[in-house]
Amino acid sequence: MRAALDEAAKGAAAGEVPIGAVVVKDGAIIAAAHNAPRALHDPTAHAEILAIRAAAAALGDERLSGCELWVSLEPCAMCAGAIVHARIARLYYAAPDPKGGAVEHGSRVFAQDQCLHRPEVYSGLGESEAAAMLRGFFAERRA
């Protein structure tokens, strides 16, 4: 989670919402990314999507079976859907997101009967640091 939080900080430094994600396979980080929709002019460029795409490209496989995704915030519906399509084995996220999360909130993508693949989900590790980074970012924007 340290690496995901470091990515989030890089996102903040770049003027993006501070959310970071890494993909881990066999204990090694194979992809890392932070939110970048503004810089990339790409509404899909959430940290999770960028990390998943980079990991799949690195492995030459559209499926990331056996891989873990570590992310600083509860994934939204788009990213939860991508986690399903990528067959991510384990999802770790730091802070819950009542406003946009779709794991334990809102769409609850993995809880749907139609969901074809459900990752193991672990949350809370690094929560206070991830949440403080987001609060700081938005407080600065409002100031």
Next chain:
Amino acid sequence: MRAALDEAAKGAAAGEVPIGAVVVKDGAIIAAAHNAPRALHDPTAHAEILAIRAAAAALGDERLSGCELWVSLEPCAMCAGAIVHARIARLYYAAPDPKGGAVEHGSRVFAQDQCLHRPEVYSGLGESEAAAMLRGFFAERRA
């Protein structure tokens, strides 16, 4: 919808699940794509995601305000989430998808209280052709 169905046919010819999408702005097609997760080694490479990314890149804007998305199948949770993030104004889809759709099925992304942007949604135009293409594709795979 003709253009979206033609894209779907191109997908089938390339060995991908035959789903196609186009983004329309002011009556003109600004992006078109078919499903390509296999060819691109990218689990996020659904037709909608590819078309939205291409349209945003073409406009140099992470938001596709005022744009329409035409797609041959009901979008999944990932794609519905991307439609929200992109601020697509109107969504037209041909066939419903009880197994994976997240507009009128499953996660019902636009119906969530937390949903920040809801496109107008129109469905059914071209449904029989889109559904027949999908049935043909999967029947051939099973044969």
